[in-house]
Amino acid sequence: MAEFFKLYRRKGFGETLEVLNNFKKKEAKQSQFFKTLKSNKSYLNSFFRVKDDLLATKLIAYKLDGENEKVIYLTEKGRELFKRVNEIEKLIDASNKDL
Numbered sequence: 001m002a003e004f005f006k007l008y009r010r011k012g013f014g015e016t017l018e019v020l021n022n023f024k025k026k027e028a029k030q031s032q033f034f035k036t037l038k039s040n041k042s043y044l045n046s047f048f049r050v051k052d053d054l055l056a057t058k059l060i061a062y063k064l065d066g067e068n069e070k071v072i073y074l075t076e077k078g079r080e081l082f083k084r085v086n087e088i089e090k091l092i093d094a095s096n097k098d099l
Helices: 002-008 013-022 030-039 044-056 076-097
Strands: 027-029 060-064 070-074
Touching: 002 013, 002 044, 013 030, 013 044, 013 060, 013 070, 013 076, 027 030, 030 044, 030 070, 044 060, 070 076
Parallel strands: none
Antiparallel strands: 027 070, 060 070
């Protein structure tokens, strides 16, 4: 569990998963992904700080599309993790309302 928290706490982790999750098919051309990050007032450096870890843990991956452009996408593992993190956040929000 410690590995998860090391990654989760790093700036760019949540932003990357959230931005990719908001795209149709949970994937985007790399250029579009970068534009969306910028429009969400996120810094590209935040993504680059966690990129290698996200790739190593197989939460995101790259592929080439039909036009030979680089596409970044959330893997099944990444989708499942994003879903579970959101479920945990909902649980915490619900318990705070009970106080």
